[in-house]
Amino acid sequence: MSVAFRRDSDEERLEPKFELPVPAGPNWVTARGLELIGETVRRLQQELALATEDAKIAAIKRDLRYWQARQITAEVQPPASGDKVEFGVTAHLLIHGRSKHFGIVGDDEADPASGTISFKAPLAQAILGAEVGDLLPLGDTDDAIEIIAIEVAPITSG
CATH class of the missing domain: 3.10.50.30 (Transcription elongation factor, GreA/GreB, C-terminal domain)
Known part of the structure; x- marks a missing residue:
């Protein structure tokens, strides 16, 4: 049978899902930024526990991998002095x-x-x-x- 008459399955037409890109360089965060990352990880873990559809589970797991990596690599920066423009001001x-x-x-x-x-x-x-x-x-x-x-x-x- 010619390829032209073959029906693609639904899965063949789906776009591939790639990992979320991690920004290059150090993962500097403010104390508030670290709290926000922690909140996001907890929310995604709760969503994962309640998810039932395979596609939704896969998407949540992908997001969770990103945010857990960001949580692990986070470097909380010391408070700024305010004497000059620097991280955290x-x-x-x-x-x-x-x-x-x-x-x-x-x-x-x-x-x-x-x-x-x-x-x-x-x-x-x-x-x-x-x-x-x-x-x-x-x-x-x-x-x-x-x-x-x-x-x-x-x-x-x-």
């Missing part, structure tokens, strides 16, 4: 004259829409080590970023 900036603020956190805790960015993000890399009053380059502009304030209060998103 919220930096208040003027970017091209517009006020912005970002908490600098680990990869899994980052949520730019809620005001947190990964310490590996280009903007974070551009401002790490800067102090209040520093003017920093962005693109073709030498003084596009101004550090207005540095806050050490616990970072929350949302």
